[in-house]
Amino acid sequence: xxxxxxxxxxxxxxxxxxxxxxxxxxxxxxxxxxxxxxxxxxxxxxxxxxxxxxxxxxxxxxxxxxxxxxxxxxxxxxxxxxxxxxxxxxxxxxxxxxxxxxxxxxxxxxxxxxxxxx
Amino acid sequence: xxxxxxxxxxxxxxxxxxxxxxxxxxxxxxxxxxxxxxxxxxxxxxxxxxxxxxxxxxxxxxxxxxxxxxxxxxxxxxxxxxxxxxxxxxxxxxxxxxxxxxxxxxxxxxxxxxxxx
Numbered sequence: 631x632x633x634x635x636x637x638x639x640x641x642x643x644x645x646x647x648x649x650x651x652x653x654x655x656x657x658x659x660x661x662x663x664x665x666x667x668x669x670x671x672x673x674x675x676x677x678x679x680x681x682x683x684x685x686x687x688x689x690x691x692x693x694x695x696x697x698x699x700x701x702x703x704x705x706x707x708x709x710x711x712x713x714x715x716x717x718x719x720x721x722x723x724x725x726x727x728x729x730x731x732x733x734x735x736x737x738x739x740x741x742x743x744x745x746x747x748x
Numbered sequence: 749x750x751x752x753x754x755x756x757x758x759x760x761x762x763x764x765x766x767x768x769x770x771x772x773x774x775x776x777x778x779x780x781x782x783x784x785x786x787x788x789x790x791x792x793x794x795x796x797x798x799x800x801x802x803x804x805x806x807x808x809x810x811x812x813x814x815x816x817x818x819x820x821x822x823x824x825x826x827x828x829x830x831x832x833x834x835x836x837x838x839x840x841x842x843x844x845x846x847x848x849x850x851x852x853x854x855x856x857x858x859x860x861x862x863x864x865x
Contacts, residue, residue, distance in 0.1 A: 632795070662851055673839065673855045674793075721791060727851050735781055735845065737853055739793035 633657055634726050636740035643714055644748055651709045651743045653724030659704040660726035664737065665697070668721045680707040714747045721745075750775045752842050754856035761830055762864050769825045769859045771840030777801075779845040782816065782823045783853070788836040799823065801845070830863045837861070 633656040643649050653663055661682045666674040678699050679687045686699035696718075698710040707726075711718055721744050725737040751774040761767045773782065784796040797807060799816050807814045811828045827834055840856040 664851075664853070671860075673857050674853075676852060679852065723791075723793065725793075725853075735843070735851060736783070736795060736798050737843075737851070738795055739785070741790070741792040744791075 632728060632736075632738040634724065634738045634740040636724055636743050638743060639741060640744040640746075642746045642748065645715050646713055649711045649714055649745060651711075651722055651724070651745075653707045653709070653726070653740050655705045655726040655738070658726070658728055660707075661704060661729055662727045663701060663707040664725045664727070665699060665707075665709050666723045666725070668723060668742075670721075674723060677709075711745065714745070716747045719745055719747045750777075750780075750842050750844070750854040752840050752854050752856035754838075754840055754859050756859045757857070758860040758862070760862045760864065763832060764829050765863075766826060766828050767830050767861065767863075769827075769838050769840075769861065771823045771825065771856060773821050773823065773840070773842045775842060775844070777844050781843045781845055783841040783843070784814065784823075784825050785839045785841065786836045787839065787858070793839070796825075827861075830861075832863050832865055835861060835863045 635654045637652045663680040665677045668674050676689050677692045680699045680701040682701045682704050688694050701707040721742050723742040725739045727737050753772045780801045782799045786794045804816050813826045815824045837858045837860050839858045841853045843853045
Protein backbone atom coordinates (compact mmCIF):
# COMPACT_ATOMS: atom_id res chain seq x y z
CA UNK A 631 0.00 0.00 0.00
CA UNK A 632 0.81 3.73 0.08
CA UNK A 633 1.96 4.04 -3.50
CA UNK A 634 2.41 7.41 -5.13
CA UNK A 635 3.02 7.73 -8.84
CA UNK A 636 4.38 10.62 -10.84
CA UNK A 637 4.16 11.26 -14.53
CA UNK A 638 6.24 11.83 -16.51
CA UNK A 639 9.38 10.41 -14.96
CA UNK A 640 11.51 12.66 -17.10
CA UNK A 641 10.89 15.43 -19.59
CA UNK A 642 13.04 17.54 -21.86
CA UNK A 643 11.55 20.73 -23.21
CA UNK A 644 12.52 23.93 -24.94
CA UNK A 645 12.83 27.17 -23.09
CA UNK A 646 9.52 29.03 -22.94
CA UNK A 647 7.26 26.00 -22.97
CA UNK A 648 5.08 24.80 -20.10
CA UNK A 649 5.36 21.40 -18.51
CA UNK A 650 2.73 19.62 -16.43
CA UNK A 651 3.67 17.00 -13.86
CA UNK A 652 1.04 14.72 -12.35
CA UNK A 653 1.14 13.20 -8.88
CA UNK A 654 -1.30 10.45 -7.95
CA UNK A 655 -1.89 8.52 -4.78
CA UNK A 656 -2.82 5.08 -6.08
CA UNK A 657 -4.21 3.24 -3.10
CA UNK A 658 -5.12 5.91 -0.59
CA UNK A 659 -6.76 9.29 -0.50
CA UNK A 660 -4.65 12.31 0.17
CA UNK A 661 -6.24 15.60 1.15
CA UNK A 662 -2.78 17.08 1.21
CA UNK A 663 0.07 16.67 -1.23
CA UNK A 664 3.42 18.39 -1.24
CA UNK A 665 5.75 19.43 -4.03
CA UNK A 666 9.49 19.46 -3.57
CA UNK A 667 12.45 20.39 -5.65
CA UNK A 668 15.83 18.74 -5.33
CA UNK A 669 19.09 19.90 -6.85
CA UNK A 670 21.96 17.45 -7.36
CA UNK A 671 23.50 16.26 -4.12
CA UNK A 672 21.22 18.46 -2.07
CA UNK A 673 18.30 17.93 0.21
CA UNK A 674 14.67 18.38 -0.69
CA UNK A 675 13.26 21.88 -0.73
CA UNK A 676 9.55 22.24 -0.12
CA UNK A 677 7.93 24.35 -2.80
CA UNK A 678 4.26 24.23 -1.90
CA UNK A 679 1.52 22.45 -0.05
CA UNK A 680 -1.41 21.35 -2.15
CA UNK A 681 -4.78 20.91 -0.50
CA UNK A 682 -7.68 19.25 -2.26
CA UNK A 683 -10.31 21.75 -3.25
CA UNK A 684 -8.40 24.85 -2.20
CA UNK A 685 -5.52 27.02 -3.28
CA UNK A 686 -2.00 25.80 -2.76
CA UNK A 687 0.20 27.36 -0.13
CA UNK A 688 3.60 28.35 -1.45
CA UNK A 689 6.83 28.58 0.47
CA UNK A 690 8.66 31.85 0.64
CA UNK A 691 10.57 32.59 -2.52
CA UNK A 692 8.57 30.25 -4.75
CA UNK A 693 6.80 32.04 -7.59
CA UNK A 694 3.11 31.21 -7.62
CA UNK A 695 2.64 32.22 -11.23
CA UNK A 696 5.62 30.17 -12.27
CA UNK A 697 4.66 26.97 -10.53
CA UNK A 698 0.93 26.40 -10.83
CA UNK A 699 -0.54 23.75 -8.59
CA UNK A 700 -3.96 22.17 -8.88
CA UNK A 701 -5.35 19.56 -6.52
CA UNK A 702 -8.60 18.62 -8.18
CA UNK A 703 -9.31 15.36 -6.40
CA UNK A 704 -8.27 13.33 -3.39
CA UNK A 705 -5.85 11.33 -5.51
CA UNK A 706 -4.42 13.83 -7.99
CA UNK A 707 -2.32 16.95 -7.80
CA UNK A 708 -0.60 18.61 -10.74
CA UNK A 709 2.34 20.98 -10.94
CA UNK A 710 2.70 23.07 -14.06
CA UNK A 711 5.98 24.82 -14.67
CA UNK A 712 5.02 27.73 -16.87
CA UNK A 713 7.38 29.29 -19.40
CA UNK A 714 10.17 27.03 -18.28
CA UNK A 715 13.76 28.23 -18.46
CA UNK A 716 17.04 26.37 -17.99
CA UNK A 717 17.24 27.43 -14.35
CA UNK A 718 14.02 25.49 -13.73
CA UNK A 719 15.81 22.27 -14.62
CA UNK A 720 15.67 20.11 -11.54
CA UNK A 721 14.27 16.97 -9.95
CA UNK A 722 10.69 17.54 -8.84
CA UNK A 723 9.21 15.21 -6.27
CA UNK A 724 5.70 15.03 -4.92
CA UNK A 725 4.44 13.42 -1.77
CA UNK A 726 1.03 12.51 -0.48
CA UNK A 727 0.14 12.52 3.17
CA UNK A 728 -1.93 9.70 4.53
CA UNK A 729 -4.58 11.11 6.83
CA UNK A 730 -6.04 7.99 8.36
CA UNK A 731 -5.02 4.64 9.70
CA UNK A 732 -1.76 3.58 11.26
CA UNK A 733 0.25 5.57 8.73
CA UNK A 734 -1.57 8.79 9.49
CA UNK A 735 0.58 11.85 8.89
CA UNK A 736 3.23 9.93 7.03
CA UNK A 737 4.27 11.36 3.67
CA UNK A 738 4.77 8.89 0.86
CA UNK A 739 6.82 10.06 -2.06
CA UNK A 740 6.49 9.68 -5.78
CA UNK A 741 9.44 8.54 -7.90
CA UNK A 742 10.20 12.08 -9.04
CA UNK A 743 10.28 13.87 -12.37
CA UNK A 744 13.52 15.02 -13.88
CA UNK A 745 12.96 18.20 -15.86
CA UNK A 746 15.57 19.44 -18.30
CA UNK A 747 14.94 22.74 -20.03
CA UNK A 748 17.09 23.42 -23.08
CA UNK B 749 11.82 27.14 13.68
CA UNK B 750 12.52 23.51 13.11
CA UNK B 751 15.90 22.21 12.12
CA UNK B 752 17.34 18.80 11.36
CA UNK B 753 21.07 18.21 11.28
CA UNK B 754 22.79 15.22 9.79
CA UNK B 755 26.40 15.95 10.52
CA UNK B 756 27.75 13.09 8.44
CA UNK B 757 27.80 14.13 4.81
CA UNK B 758 29.26 10.88 3.54
CA UNK B 759 30.02 7.52 5.08
CA UNK B 760 31.89 4.71 3.43
CA UNK B 761 31.95 1.20 4.85
CA UNK B 762 32.78 -2.28 3.75
CA UNK B 763 30.03 -4.85 3.47
CA UNK B 764 29.01 -6.52 6.73
CA UNK B 765 30.14 -3.60 8.82
CA UNK B 766 27.64 -1.92 11.11
CA UNK B 767 27.03 1.75 10.47
CA UNK B 768 25.17 4.44 12.40
CA UNK B 769 23.72 7.53 10.79
CA UNK B 770 23.28 10.44 13.16
CA UNK B 771 20.34 12.82 13.27
CA UNK B 772 19.85 15.72 15.66
CA UNK B 773 16.77 17.90 15.57
CA UNK B 774 15.47 21.15 16.98
CA UNK B 775 11.85 22.04 17.56
CA UNK B 776 9.75 24.02 19.99
CA UNK B 777 6.81 21.72 19.54
CA UNK B 778 5.95 19.16 22.17
CA UNK B 779 4.24 16.93 19.65
CA UNK B 780 6.05 16.03 16.48
CA UNK B 781 7.04 13.18 14.21
CA UNK B 782 10.47 12.00 13.17
CA UNK B 783 11.14 10.11 9.97
CA UNK B 784 13.87 8.37 8.09
CA UNK B 785 13.77 8.05 4.31
CA UNK B 786 16.10 6.26 1.93
CA UNK B 787 16.84 7.66 -1.52
CA UNK B 788 18.57 5.11 -3.73
CA UNK B 789 20.22 6.15 -7.03
CA UNK B 790 16.85 5.81 -8.77
CA UNK B 791 15.73 8.92 -6.89
CA UNK B 792 12.55 7.74 -5.24
CA UNK B 793 12.33 8.38 -1.51
CA UNK B 794 11.47 5.24 0.39
CA UNK B 795 9.78 5.58 3.75
CA UNK B 796 11.61 3.66 6.48
CA UNK B 797 10.14 4.71 9.80
CA UNK B 798 7.97 7.24 11.60
CA UNK B 799 8.32 7.91 15.29
CA UNK B 800 5.92 9.95 17.40
CA UNK B 801 7.51 12.29 19.93
CA UNK B 802 5.70 10.53 22.77
CA UNK B 803 7.11 7.16 21.85
CA UNK B 804 10.74 6.83 22.84
CA UNK B 805 10.91 3.12 22.40
CA UNK B 806 13.67 1.99 20.15
CA UNK B 807 12.67 0.01 17.13
CA UNK B 808 14.24 -2.81 15.20
CA UNK B 809 13.23 -3.96 11.76
CA UNK B 810 15.47 -6.63 10.36
CA UNK B 811 18.94 -5.16 9.99
CA UNK B 812 17.66 -1.66 10.72
CA UNK B 813 17.31 -0.15 14.16
CA UNK B 814 16.51 3.30 15.43
CA UNK B 815 17.45 4.98 18.68
CA UNK B 816 15.26 7.91 19.72
CA UNK B 817 16.44 10.00 22.67
CA UNK B 818 14.46 13.11 23.48
CA UNK B 819 17.00 14.15 26.11
CA UNK B 820 19.58 14.72 23.40
CA UNK B 821 17.11 15.45 20.58
CA UNK B 822 18.55 12.65 18.54
CA UNK B 823 17.08 9.99 16.30
CA UNK B 824 19.92 7.81 15.10
CA UNK B 825 19.69 5.03 12.56
CA UNK B 826 21.85 1.91 12.61
CA UNK B 827 22.27 -0.61 9.84
CA UNK B 828 23.68 -3.90 11.03
CA UNK B 829 25.75 -6.06 8.70
CA UNK B 830 25.51 -3.54 5.86
CA UNK B 831 25.04 -4.68 2.29
CA UNK B 832 25.84 -3.10 -1.04
CA UNK B 833 22.10 -2.56 -1.62
CA UNK B 834 22.07 -0.25 1.39
CA UNK B 835 24.08 2.28 -0.60
CA UNK B 836 21.88 5.36 -0.87
CA UNK B 837 21.27 8.79 0.53
CA UNK B 838 19.46 8.69 3.84
CA UNK B 839 17.37 11.59 5.05
CA UNK B 840 16.16 12.29 8.55
CA UNK B 841 13.09 14.52 8.72
CA UNK B 842 10.84 16.20 11.26
CA UNK B 843 7.24 17.37 11.07
CA UNK B 844 4.86 19.08 13.43
CA UNK B 845 1.84 17.13 14.55
CA UNK B 846 -0.28 20.27 14.64
CA UNK B 847 -0.21 24.02 14.17
CA UNK B 848 0.20 26.10 11.04
CA UNK B 849 3.03 23.99 9.69
CA UNK B 850 1.19 20.75 10.31
CA UNK B 851 2.51 17.99 8.13
CA UNK B 852 5.38 19.93 6.59
CA UNK B 853 8.60 18.01 6.59
CA UNK B 854 11.88 19.59 7.52
CA UNK B 855 14.69 17.51 6.04
CA UNK B 856 18.26 17.13 7.10
CA UNK B 857 20.93 17.53 4.47
CA UNK B 858 21.18 13.80 3.98
CA UNK B 859 23.96 11.29 4.49
CA UNK B 860 25.43 9.51 1.51
CA UNK B 861 26.14 5.93 2.49
CA UNK B 862 28.39 3.85 0.27
CA UNK B 863 28.81 0.19 1.07
CA UNK B 864 31.71 -1.44 -0.72
CA UNK B 865 31.76 -5.16 -1.49
